[in-house]
Amino acid sequence: MSRKITLAVVLSLVLGCATVWAADMQTGTWKLNVAKSHYKTGAPPQSSTVTITPDGKDGVKVMVNTVNPKGEKLNVEYAAQFDGKEYPRTETGAGAVAGQTVSLKRIDDHTVERTAYLKGKKLTTEKWEISKDGKTRTVTQTGVSADGKPVDQVQVFDK
16 A cells, blocks of 8 residues: 555656646746847847746746837736636837737647737737757747737747
8 A cells, every 4th residue: 555655646746846847947037149039020129038937826927028129128027827818918118019918838848839919819929949958948939910010030048
């Protein structure tokens, strides 16, 4: 009987650690490496920092601080679970657009898909990929901006 209990405890610890480890792959402070990033539509920002922290049962809180090409600041914040449901997104600063929501889906330990919406209409899809060593975050973004312009970019962030 004690072997079964020990096995159950070990299995629970392994599964629990795997869940925490997966969330930890996305979390941290990520700084945009403009030189390694590619902007097919639009000019790159001067800088961007993304801070991702654990939130709730299986989610994250995301804070993005960007300085656009003109030197103006834009801040984005949201908290969302990895359940595919829409959660409110708040923007303040230059070019801020009210009424946006986001949904998150975990693809695997290193990959997340984020979809942005404006008043229920799909705008962009992002694929967040964390490198095997956990030091690089690549965000591939496609779709349209809130004002209907095409979005096609690959952003590379360093931890």
